[in-house]
Amino acid sequence: MEIIDPLERHHCLESLEEAVERLREVGGVAIIPEVQSNLAFALPGARGIEEVAAFPGRIIRVGDTIATICRPAFGASRHIAGIILTVLRYDGEYRAAMNIRFTEEIVQACLWLGYDVDSFDRGKEPRDLKEREGSSLEWGTNHCLSRRPTIPDIIFDRGDVGKEPMVRVLGKTPQNVTEKVIKIIHCMK
Numbered sequence: 001m002e003i004i005d006p007l008e009r010h011h012c013l014e015s016l017e018e019a020v021e022r023l024r025e026v027g028g029v030a031i032i033p034e035v036q037s038n039l040a041f042a043l044p045g046a047r048g049i050e051e052v053a054a055f056p057g058r059i060i061r062v063g064d065t066i067a068t069i070c071r072p073a074f075g076a077s078r079h080i081a082g083i084i085l086t087v088l089r090y091d092g093e094y095r096a097a098m099n100i101r102f103t104e105e106i107v108q109a110c111l112w113l114g115y116d117v118d119s120f121d122r123g124k125e126p127r128d129l130k131e132r133e134g135s136s137l138e139w140g141t142n143h144c145l146s147r148r149p150t151i152p153d154i155i156f157d158r159g160d161v162g163k164e165p166m167v168r169v170l171g172k173t174p175q176n177v178t179e180k181v182i183k184i185i186h187c188m189k
Contacts, residue, residue: 009074012041012053016072019174020059024066026182032061033101035164040080041072041174042095046088050074052081079137083168086141087151094151094170096177100184102156102165109187110167115153115180118144122160136163153180 016039031037040054054077057069075081080097087094100106110117120140144155151170159165169184171177 008043009053012043012074013072015174016041016053016055019178020055020066020068022175022178023059023181026185027064028066028181028185029061029064030188031100031106031181031185032059032066033099033164033166035166036060037066037099037101038077038080039098039174039177040077040084040096042081042084042088044095045092046085046095049078049081049085052077052084054080082138083141083170086138087145087170089142090145091151093172096171096174098169098174098177098181100167100169100181102158102167105188106167106184107154107156109184110154113183113187116150117154117156118148118152119156119158120144122157122163125160137168141168 019039036058038054038058040052042052046052051074053072053074055068055070055072056076059066059068080099083097084095120143122136122140125136125139140157141155144152154167154169156167157165169177169180171180
């Protein structure tokens with residue numbers, strides 16, 4: 001296992017805190033889904049969940065604002081880390097992602113903003129993967145990326161039985177991701 005510079009780890013954690021604070025300032029509550037949200041950032045060359053930082057307990061709605069229960073930590077989110085680790089197999093620069101609420105209005109805002117948008121159908125996921133917790137998101141991300149030459153800004157799905165529909169915003173840094181999310185928020189107002 002490669003030794004990661006402690007400064008790089010600190011930079012990942014600090015970047016996540018700054019990005020969530022920016023979302024808090026613009027009132028990001030409208031984009032938080034029922035299952036809550038998370039924002040994650042991987043170390044360069046990350047190969048496992050323990051090399052992806054996110055917020056334990058997720059980003060939650062509290063009244064008319066958002067909050068985090070804890071400071072970000074490595075290995076804190078299997079789901080969003082799985083998405084990033086899948087993206088990293090295609091492009092090592094895309095190290096950040098956030099899940100936000102799905103609505104047709106949000107998808108239309110993404111298209112209107114000129115974002116590169118892709119989607120997958122959870123109904124087409126192989127049965128053996130559906131039965132393994134957390135594998136749907138990796139399958140869906142891989143399904144989208146395997147058929148295209150570039151990384152999209154947005155990957156969404158319309159859900160399935162017992163699975164909330166979701167939008168995933170991809171980017172190179174947490175700041176890059178949250179700027180995309182902030183544009184979506186402003187577009188919907």
